[in-house]
Amino acid sequence: METAVSIYLIIKIAVIVALVIAGYTAYRKIKRKISSMLSLGNLAAKAIQAGALEQENDPKSLRGMDALLLPKIMKDFPDFNVNLAKTNAKEEIGNYLPTKSYNVHNVVISDYKAYGLQKVIVFQLALEYTINGTLTQKRYDMNYSYIVEGNGKETHVAGNCPNCGAPFDSFSSRICRYCDTPIVDIQGLTWKFTEVKES
Secondary structure, three states: OHHHHHHHHHHHHHHHHHHHHHHHHHHHHHHHHHHHHHHHHHHHHHHHHHHHHHHHHOOOOOOOOHHHHHHHHHHHOOOOOHHHHHHHHHHHHHHHOOOOOEEEEEEEEEEEEEEOOEEEEEEEEEEEEEEOOEEEEEEEEEEEEEEEEEOOEEEEOOOEOOOOOOEOOOOOOOEOOOOOOEOOOOOOEEEEEEEEEEO
16 A cells, blocks of 8 residues: 555656646746747837838928929919029028028929919928937928018908909909900019918
């Protein structure tokens, strides 16, 4: 009987030792898996952070609609100089930045709003500047409005034919469409940047 109890104890100890070894092996495997997943998580976090930094260093994309909108603008303003207007936009944006040292990557026409005599060209600019050693990429929308200047106030254009009083369809018209009176250029009309906002 003593032999049977001894064998029973040996088997019980062997089973306990086997379970302890199996548990320890499983624990090590789980620990390695968790460690591996954490390092993958760290790699993923680092990759996301690197992607975000890379995106901050890349110029912003623009909604260039020049090919579509420029013919409409030229129809309303045959003498409009788009290159001069884009150069003016590059210079004007400096008044809205925290530094005077900046680089404009591109300027495009992103919208043209024509409400009767009110005309607004929306330029979009992609630019970069460095503040405290950090390169910053930005995109701005700039409204370039055709306005009447006077008395220090800026108001949008409204006008009528001096002969018959009919409303002007556009300032590119040189003849009133109702009475055929020649229309001379209206004095005081000019292009001005009326709104600038980060987009």
